[in-house]
Amino acid sequence: MAKKYDVIIIGGGPAGLTAGLYTTRTRLKSLLIEKGMVGGNMVEAGWIDNYPGFPDGISGFELAQLMYQQATKYGLETLYATVRAIDNQDRKKVVKTTEGDFIAKAVVITGGSERQKLGVPGEKEFTGRGVSYCSTCDAPFFQGKPVSVVGGGNAAVSEALHLSKFAAKVTVTHRRDQLRATPILQEKAFAEAKIDFLWHTVVEAIEGKDSVERLKLHNLKTGERSTLNVAGIFVSIGLKPNTDYLKSIVPLDDLGHIITNEKMETEVAGIFAAGDIRHNSIRQVIAASGDGAIAAIQAKEFITG
């Protein structure tokens, strides 16, 4: 028979970990289901300077560990599995996973967003052998080597700055002629001698033998094609919410984000969403954590109210 919980939390990023901290502290029997590594995109965020309480900044990896340690202190259980579906039977929700079915009175969905892929030849083949979506995880492998970062947002520029502490050179390739990153990050990146920028440029292919050796580039303005020798490429071009399995369950926006009200309620009673998976999320650790606390308190009210 399926194991029963008060609350099942899907996703172990800052929203899920905070939700779990709050539900267990209010004595709700809680299960957190994570398909990869706890911390979510926080872990891939490199260095985090804007999570209040850490004036000198903190690595996303370390913050994730601290949050996990805190969330599990009050009895939060963790299951490593992928959620396939949620079967909503009024007050009973059946969460179907690769490790079996689990039953809860309320579900908090915090599955975050996945890194978007480039979709070019060589990307899949060389993933883990020079193609990365996480500079925090992989930067040390590129000590003294040339690397490239693809993208122009906060995440891309943060990755470039983080990589500049390890790599011999960091070339940021961006399809537009300016960055979307906040001015303070841009200033830091422009001031860093190791970081170069290639504007109007897209990656057409990733090549190598055993691992990445070069990128085939295309300048969209001049039409020129060129080759860039790198040992690694860090793809940072956006996020896609993990909501394919939810299409028939809760209303989603055009990009697949879950629509909630300010109480983190979806249209389905007892199903809440929090963090980057939500429509209108600002995609910041502090906001995702705040969402998680709200969802937990609302879930508690739904169960006991």
Next chain:
Amino acid sequence: MAKKYDVIIIGGGPAGLTAGLYTTRTRLKSLLIEKGMVGGNMVEAGWIDNYPGFPDGISGFELAQLMYQQATKYGLETLYATVRAIDNQDRKKVVKTTEGDFIAKAVVITGGSERQKLGVPGEKEFTGRGVSYCSTCDAPFFQGKPVSVVGGGNAAVSEALHLSKFAAKVTVTHRRDQLRATPILQEKAFAEAKIDFLWHTVVEAIEGKDSVERLKLHNLKTGERSTLNVAGIFVSIGLKPNTDYLKSIVPLDDLGHIITNEKMETEVAGIFAAGDIRHNSIRQVIAASGDGAIAAIQAKEFITG
């Protein structure tokens, strides 16, 4: 002439400090106006176990200092003054304070909520001489002495637990026959030998000579009146939003909280609200901080968008 800013933030609690961190990191010229001490009610919260990232907990005072240090790192200015009014002139907001007028393109209101007073004889007279609203600030003064806490919510029970580390005895007086605090806090308090509870009981007067010596109590169920000898009384009976000056400016709910949407927008373009001052706030540091980040990002969009 009034000094000009991009953003003026009213209130220096977690919502205001996080808003200031975010606006200054995005290079908006920002002024934070605080009428008392930065940290807001966080400082009075005693020990905080549920702010993610601090698995061993952290004192509200220390967390406030860390947040202030971080928020001012990127150029946030602080003014100690009381805001009297906001004069909304379309794209220009004039914030009128006890220290003069200041002009901003956008205003983020995070004034939090003030501790409610008992309104009994002796309360005002003995404030600072035995009557306190902040156990973190004042608990050490009561080492080895008997104290009382008034209230039954999370804040009251947290104060009682904190005080039990210092005081000889802590008597919680509560007008109802059960606590509103979360079960985990209740369990802790019931397990603490130093903490006693007086149910159905209200404080009618606070008496003493130079400082608090005794409370006059009234049992609402039996009608009985009694005297409790204490050296200190910690009042923790609720919060009142600081919005009297805003009545004609932004829509408020019945209790005086500011009504916003999920983007922290009030009905007035360019005026945002964040934290405990908002309608439907869960009154948690993590949620207030998340609100502050959202308000800052929306203020940035309002100014540059």
